[in-house]
Amino acid sequence: MTTLETYPTMEDAARAMGADATFLGGGTVVMRAVNEGVATPRLIRVTDPGLAQISTVGEILRLGASVTMADVLAHRDLAFLHPVARQIGGPQVRNMATVAGNLFAEHPYGDFATALLALGAHVTMTGQGGPRAIDDVLRDRNRAGLVSAVEIPRPRDVRSFGFRKVSRVKPKGVSVLCIAAYLPRESGRIRGARVAFGAMGPTPLRSSGVERALEGQMLDTATAEGAAAAATEGLSPATDQIATEWYRREVAGVHLKRLLTEMERG
Ligand SMILES: Cc1cc2nc3c(=O)[nH]c(=O)nc-3n(C[C@H](O)[C@H](O)[C@H](O)COP(=O)(O)OP(=O)(O)OC[C@H]3O[C@@H](n4cnc5c(N)ncnc54)[C@H](O)[C@@H]3O)c2cc1C
Numbered sequence: 001m002t003t004l005e006t007y008p009t010m011e012d013a014a015r016a017m018g019a020d021a022t023f024l025g026g027g028t029v030v031m032r033a034v035n036e037g038v039a040t041p042r043l044i045r046v047t048d049p050g051l052a053q054i055s056t057v058g059e060i061l062r063l064g065a066s067v068t069m070a071d072v073l074a075h076r077d078l079a080f081l082h083p084v085a086r087q088i089g090g091p092q093v094r095n096m097a098t099v100a101g102n103l104f105a106e107h108p109y110g111d112f113a114t115a116l117l118a119l120g121a122h123v124t125m126t127g128q129g130g131p132r133a134i135d136d137v138l139r140d141r142n143r144a145g146l147v148s149a150v151e152i153p154r155p156r157d158v159r160s161f162g163f164r165k166v167s168r169v170k171p172k173g174v175s176v177l178c179i180a181a182y183l184p185r186e187s188g189r190i191r192g193a194r195v196a197f198g199a200m201g202p203t204p205l206r207s208s209g210v211e212r213a214l215e216g217q218m219l220d221t222a223t224a225e226g227a228a229a230a231a232t233e234g235l236s237p238a239t240d241q242i243a244t245e246w247y248r249r250e251v252a253g254v255h256l257k258r259l260l261t262e263m264e265r266g
Contacts, residue, residue: 002040005042007044009048010065010148013044014146024045025065026101034112039256054067066099067098073085087165090207100147100150107203107238109174118206125146139203157264163180164179176199176200183195189216189218190214190216193211195210195211201235205234209230210230210233213230
């Protein structure tokens with residue numbers, strides 16, 4: 001039997017959590033598991049409407065944990081993230097799927113988290129002081145705690161952000177892999193490259209080899225080829241029903257090069 005507990009705030013929910021409890025966001029993953037009979041003694045949810053808010057503080061875009069993919073798509077300031085949110089499930093999933101839930105959804109999910117990783121987002125964990133770098137939260141996500149918000153530094157130039165998702169079923173298949181790249185430029189040269197891959201490891205991962213190949217370079221064909229050659233450095237793709245590890249490794253560089261070429265053309 002599963003019981004559902006409802007709390008007014010994230011702090012109350014955090015106090016109520018325990019080894020037998022699962023936090024319920026939009027429920028697209030959790031409720032499917034419950035319906036399939038996965039033992040979940042306690043489900044915990046929060047009704048605080050503040051968690052569904054999107055706000056801007058200076059150059060920081062703040063998304064509450066319960067903001068859905070549909071909310072992202074309806075917000076003009078988040079237009080650079082629309083190509084990401086639009087490719088997550090179908091309309092019903094997007095109406096329920098939350099930003100925080102995407103950080104914890106297991107392989108091959110996590111397309112939005114991959115974009116947030118490339119953008120250098122910070123994550124506010126309930127009761128843990130200031131925001132933490134998303135890299136740290138993803139690395140240790142089984143012990144992370146409850147997320148109350150995600151903060152995204154607004155890209156200086158929205159054309160410096162690109163996203164590409166590869167799936168077998170269009171338009172709403174899950175990822176064979178996805179790639180998010182944030183490539184800010186100074187005097188035409190890439191400074192502070194962040195490139196993340198989804199479905200190429202247990203969580204979204206940055207590719208240090210690609211970032212090294214891009215840093216300080218002009219974004220042109222030679223640079224894209226150099227980055228593609230380093231595409232899988234540091235990644236650990238799995239074999240599953242969607243693709244083999246071999247296939248994922250084979251195509252990662254090809255799709256990275258295509259993404260970089262699209263970004264070069266603007
Ligand atoms: C048909 C279908 C298609 C899908 N397609 C895609 C896709 O294309 N791309 C993709 O990335 N995902 C996809 N998903 C997975 C899922 O819908 C998304 O990843 C979604 O963002 C998960 O959010 P949720 O709020 O529904 O999470 P839930 O199901 O509520 O929770 C998922 C996990 O996150 C944890 N969690 C939720 N909120 C918090 C919080 N505030 N703090 C801490 N932990 C939390 C839960 O405890 C649970 O472990 C799909 C799912 C389905 C059913």
